[in-house]
Amino acid sequence: MTQRFFINIPRLFLFSLIILLISGCDADKKKSEEEETKFDSLAVLPKMKPLNLKxxxxxxxxxxxxxxxxxxxxxxxxxxxxxxxxxxxxxxxxxxxxxxxxxxxxxxxxxxxxxxxxxxxxxxxxxxxxxxxxxxxxxxxxxxxxxxxxKPVRKVAKTATGAITSSLWNAMTENNTNPVMALELSDIYAWTVDFFGIGKGDYFKVMYTENYVDSVSVGISSIEAALFHHRGDNYYAFNFPEDSVTYNYFDEDGKSLRKAFLKAPLKFSRISSRFSNSRFHPVLKIRRPHHGVDYAAPKGTHVFSIGDGRVSQKGYQARGGGNYLKIKHNSVYTTVYMHLNGFAKGIKKGTKVKQGQLIGYVGSTGLSTGPHLDYRVYKNGKPIDPLKIKAPPVAPVKKEDEKRFKAFYKPLKKMLDELALPVAAQ
Missing domain, CATH: 3.10.450.350 (Nuclear Transport Factor 2; Chain: A,)
Structure with missing residues (x-):
């Protein structure tokens, strides 16, 4: 009996093992079937439709x-x-x-x-x-x-070129470019290009970013680089990040495009009379010196201070400049703005003004035959031709940033140079 008992132990163990294996296989099969059913059910579930948000x-x-x-x-x-x-x-x-x-x-x-x-x-x-x-x-x-x-804003990198045939504004529309580009370029080059003297032969190339909302343009985000060809000379502008928040435009030599004075105190008008020592006065009908530049512009056109300074005089001359302002910029330069229709809010004698700040509006007060701005510049108390003033530049690229600036502007300049010239400028 004892012997038979020991002989049957392996058989019992083997039998138990077989039962366990069969049970395990059935469990795995059942689990697999459950998972298959689970995935099949997920496959037939409808996909969630994204919310239509506005x-x-x-x-x-x-x-x-x-x-x-x-x-x-x-x-x-x-x-x-x-x-x-x-x-x-x-x-x-x-x-x-x-x-x-x-x-x-x-x-x-x-x-x-x-x-x-x-x-x-x-x-x-x-x-x-x-x-x-x-x-x-x-x-x-x-x-x-x-x-x-x-609204979500989509930024699109773009380039534009155009030849000047009549005005900067018309050049934009003629070349299917956002007309606001004219204002942007006039701000960038306000100290270096005489926009009242641009004409045939002048052209521009621009690399910029335009913002879109719902496929509609909502304005120009930034101008990364530009080239303005004016009277045979090339003027480059590169929007260089001096730090994490400050961007300024510099030329290829690292000189700032921002000068101590703006080229002109208003935008998009025409010169109707230039600096002269003997000009025939349209009202008095006599010849006398005209030590300024007349900018013909619609009544109400904004007039800006060409530089930082302080209002030294504000008044009215019935037999002369009408409403006028005199701004002392430093110990050397003073500017005068005449025939104004009115003054900007807060402008009075002693007021500090910043470059580009609104100071008044074009009018026809005093001895005037029509709306215009009589703009004058005095250097050390003597009148000089405003169109020939040479204002000193502001600080160039910092010495410690020169290497970074070169690496920044060179590829941009290469891309500008490779942009095809507008047909009218070829």
């Missing part, structure tokens, strides 16, 4: 009415049409003050009202577009929440 709100959940602000419409007049109680509108206006002043809602700007899809069509949100990028969302519920938002 102003950060799910459009499909609402009825959306789009409109524009009409004349004599305000926040109250708009929301009252959607049965928003006046006390609720008043609360929104008060809570909005720190974010956006509702009194600044402009005629022609778009707005949208998000209403529920129920039979009552209750208004839940009011969205006003402050500009092409920024908007404000008003929650019309009891919480009266207010939040600012921005």
């Amino acid at each position: 102003y950060g709100l799910p459009v499909d959940s609402f009825i959306v009415e789009n409109n524009t602000v009409k004349r004599n419409e305000f926040l109250a007049t708009i929301l009252l049409k959607y049965k928003i109680p006046y006390n609720q509108i008043d609360l929104l206006a008060k809570k909005s003050k720190e974010v956006f002043d509702v009194r600044k809602i402009k005629v022609g700007n778009p707005y949208a009202v998000f209403m529920g899809r129920d039979s009552a069509q209750t208004a839940h949100y009011f969205v006003y577009e402050i500009d092409k990028i920024n908007y404000i969302v008003y929650n019309l519920s009891d919480s009266a929440g207010i939040s600012l938002g921005q």
Whole structure:
């Protein structure tokens, strides 16, 4: 008996092992079948449809009415049409003050009202577009929440070239370039190019970034590099980052394009009379010195200070310059602006002004036959021709940044030089 018992132990062990293996296989098979079923069920699940958002709100959940602000419409007049109680509108206006002043809602700007899809069509949100990028969302519920938002902005790197045939502005439209580029270039080259003397033979090349919202251009973001060919000379401009926040334009030699004085005190006009020691006066009908430059421009055109300084005189000459300003820039230079229609807010004797600051508006006051600016420059008390003034430049690229600047501008210059010339300039 004892012997038979020991002989059967291996058989029992083997049998048990076989049972365990079979059970394990069945368990694995069952698990595999469960996982297969699980993945099959996931495969047939419908894919989630991405939310259709506008102003950060799910459009499909609402009825959306789009409109524009009409004349004599305000926040109250708009929301009252959607049965928003006046006390609720008043609360929104008060809570909005720190974010956006509702009194600044402009005629022609778009707005949208998000209403529920129920039979009552209750208004839940009011969205006003402050500009092409920024908007404000008003929650019309009891919480009266207010939040600012921005539309997604897409930046597109572009290049443009154009030949000057009449004016810088026309050159942009003739070459299918955003006309705002004319303003941008005039700012960059305000100290180096006489934009009242540009003409045939002049041309430009530009590398820039333009912003788009909903496939519509909303302006030029930045100009990385530019070349302006003027009267046979090339003027380069490279937008060099001096530090993490400060960008300035320098030429290929590292000299700043910003000078102590602007080339002219206003933009996009024409010279109607130049500096002369003997000019026939159109009102007095006599010859006398005209120690300035007359810029013919529409009434109300903005006039800017050509440099930092302080207003030394502000007054009116009935038999002369009409409304005029005199600005002392330093111990050497003084400028005078005459025949102004009026003065900018805050401008008075003793006021400090910055280069490019608005100081007044073109007019026809005093002895004048039409709207224009009589602009004069005095050096050490003596009149000089404003068109021949040579203003000193501001600081060049710092010595410690020279190596970095060279590595920055050289590839940009190469790309500018390789841009094809506009046909009219070839």
